[in-house]
Amino acid sequence: MPITEVEKIWMNGQLVPWHEAKVHVLSHALHYGSGVFEGIRAYETSRGPAVWHLDAHLDRMYSSAGIYFMEIPYSKAELVDAVKETIRAAGLQSCYIRPIAFRGYGEMGVSPLANPVDVSIAVWPWGTYLGEEALEQGVRVKISSWKRHDQNSLPSAAKATGGYLGSILAKVDATKSGYDEAVLLNDDGYVTEGSGENIFVVNGGTIVTPHTGHGCLAGVTRSSVMTIARDLGFPVVEQNLVRTDLYTADEVFFTGTAAEITPIREVDDRTVGAGHRGPVTKALQDAFFAATKGDDPTYADWLTYVDD
Ligand SMILES: Cc1ncc(COP(=O)(O)O)c(C=O)c1O
Secondary structure, eight states: OOOOOOSEEEETTEEEEGGGOOOOTTOHHHHHOOEEEOOEEEEEETTEEEEETHHHHHHHHHHHHHHTTOOOSSOHHHHHHHHHHHHHHHTOSSEEEEEEEEEOSSOOSSOOTTSOEEEEEEEEOOOOTTOTTHHHHOEEEEEOSSOOOOTTTSOTTSOBGGGHHHHHHHHHHHHHTTOSEEEEEOTTSOEEEESSOEEEEEETTEEEEOOGGGTOOOOHHHHHHHHHHHHTTOOEEEOOOOHHHHHHOSEEEEEETTTEEEEEEEETTEEOTTSSOOHHHHHHHHHHHHHHTTOOGGGGGGEEETTO
């Protein structure tokens, strides 16, 4: 998706003009993938823009950083303020938010420990990641021949920039073959997730998603959807899924900050269920979007109002 520029980006403690938010070409992260980041959304509500699960996203960023011995030189409260300030400066009612902490310019060599940790936060308007019509019609996916990296190669608990090279291989392979998205298996053949989304199946009203231990990211949307689903009365279980479980499911859908809740209508050219968004996916979308807009008081705690 193209980036729509706004005026300012928050960088190392201050708002700077969009085109001045630059890094040195010898920055460690550029050479070795040593960055941790988040993708967050702010939604328009009757009380102004509100950030969805800001706390959970920042918590994940600090724990991703900790896995790589990266000390983020700002407190969580400072980053909450910085996110609010950046959205206010952009004057947006809804947006995508991209905080990143990365090893900057200093020494060159694999060990990053002597390099500074730089932090930036950018915001811009962003529509639906997999296409507006995808939310209703669903997307076509392909099981990738690229495997999700093993926990002991690159821990999936960290949302780290370098970890996305595998996602890039899978995504490009899928789109070049005419599909919208890839689904990655792990080395044991179990389904993990999409290149940037968690995955769920629905069978006879029960909702199933792979356990995070099998290699998927512990998605913030994944856990919100599990809570919403249980609140709606659906049983939710985390268990192993193989590729044919996707072929034979009543419904399959992706979750993610970018993808929100996107139905999957075809897997490896097999039609899933009725071939379009199913009733459980629709019920979850309705409840999810009501919560993001601040229309459901049950989930009021999940929103951080920018102007409060
Ligand atoms: C590989 C991967 N899996 C899952 C997700 C979904 O996570 P979340 O719901 O926290 O955005 C993302 C997006 O951040 C991702 O990049």
